[in-house]
Amino acid sequence: MFDVPVKPLVIFEGNITSGEQSGILFSFEDYLQLVDYTDSP
Numbered sequence: 095m096f097d098v099p100v101k102p103l104v105i106f107e108g109n110i111t112s113g114e115q116s117g118i119l120f121s122f123e124d125y126l127q128l129v130d131y132t133d134s135p
Contacts, residue, residue: 106125107117118125 105117106122107115107119108121110119120128
């Protein structure tokens with residue numbers, strides 16, 4: 095279908111730490127709550 099390499103999804107890091115982080119700084123559960131909240135009419 096597409097002739098480009100597939101990139102992996104970014105991981106959910108959870109908490110902010112003092113080390114280098116390359117993922118999303120939310121837990122997956124927090125993300126789902128945000129999506130559920132913003133989808134409300």
